[in-house]
Amino acid sequence: MTVRKNQASLTAEEKRRFVAALLELKRSGRYDAFVTTHNAFIVSDTDHGGRTGHRSPSFLPWHRRFLLEFERALQSVDASVALPYWDWSTDGSVRSSLWAPDFLGGSGRSRDGRVMDGPFAASTGNWPVTVRVDGRTYLRRALGAGGRTLPTRAEVESVLSMDTYDMPPWNSGSDGFRNHLEGWRGVDLHNRVHVWVGGHMATGVSPNDPVFWLHHAYIDKLWAEWQRRHPGSGYLPTAGTPDVVDLNETMRPWHDTTPADLLDHTPHYAFDA
Numbered sequence: 562m563t564v565r566k567n568q569a570s571l572t573a574e575e576k577r578r579f580v581a582a583l584l585e586l587k588r589s590g591r592y593d594a595f596v597t598t599h600n601a602f603i604v605s606d607t608d609h610g611g612r613t614g615h616r617s618p619s620f621l622p623w624h625r626r627f628l629l630e631f632e633r634a635l636q637s638v639d640a641s642v643a644l645p646y647w648d649w650s651t652d653g654s655v656r657s658s659l660w661a662p663d664f665l666g667g668s669g670r671s672r673d674g675r676v677m678d679g680p681f682a683a684s685t686g687n688w689p690v691t692v693r694v695d696g697r698t699y700l701r702r703a704l705g706a707g708g709r710t711l712p713t714r715a716e717v718e719s720v721l722s723m724d725t726y727d728m729p730p731w732n733s734g735s736d737g738f739r740n741h742l743e744g745w746r747g748v749d750l751h752n753r754v755h756v757w758v759g760g761h762m763a764t765g766v767s768p769n770d771p772v773f774w775l776h777h778a779y780i781d782k783l784w785a786e787w788q789r790r791h792p793g794s795g796y797l798p799t800a801g802t803p804d805v806v807d808l809n810e811t812m813r814p815w816h817d818t819t820p821a822d823l824l825d826h827t828p829h830y831a832f833d834a
């Protein structure tokens with residue numbers, strides 16, 4: 562059974578195996594296919610047209626499936642690996658063990674944002690950025706540099722307390738849990754974490770930074786926590802909504818799974834707490 566753990570509690574051996582599996586997916590070319598898919602959806606998801614991966618109700622089930630595909634790819638390299646999650650509301654220091662050289666490496670240098678240490682630094686030769694939006698081929702970060710702060714636990718609580726999953730117009734202008742979690746409205750839990758990390762994480766090719774998976778694994782966990790708190794509230798909309806994935810409609814790019822199929826994470830993985 563896959564158990565997704567808080568990254569702060571991983572053992573040295575668990576970190577080593579997770580990093581090694583990431584590097585092997587990168588080496589084989591499978592990693593970059595995930596970056597390409599994410600960017601294609603970022604580019605095509607629009608508020609007044611078809612929208613699936615972002616700015617829509619299916620933001621959460623789409624990323625749940627995307628992470629499951631990625632986790633299965635990691636497990637095809639090393640069956641012991643599970644995706645860890647990063648609780649940025651309680652572990653938001655740039656000195657966190659998350660950013661240590663034995664795990665994800667630290668922030669970028671000020672001149673060009675280049676990450677200089679850790680397994681994903683360009684100097685290792687192991688992490689070329691090939692799916693990119695400009696000519697720069699090195700991983701970039703600027704932790705906390707944009708003046709943004711990470712969400713607090715109180716802000717997380719304020720979003721978890723919302724009892725409607727999503728609302729018309731089912732986009733970045735919506736009220737409700739999904740859009741406050743995604744961050745186009747209100748306190749913003751998900752978008753601002755991308756901005757706080759900066760560099761590639763603040764672009765459509767954000768999965769170039771391995772922290773993408775740990776961030777989204779925590780967003781996914783918050784969805785599970787919301788479900789536990791609001792057992793009477795379900796995914797919306799349920800039917801007949803143009804441009805939006807209803808409860809029982811299949812999602813691109815897989816065409817074989819619906820939001821309804823993904824509401825329960827427990828057939829696939831558990832959380833450590």
Ligand SMILES: [Cu+2]
Binds near residue numbers: 751767777
């Ligand atoms: Cu994201």
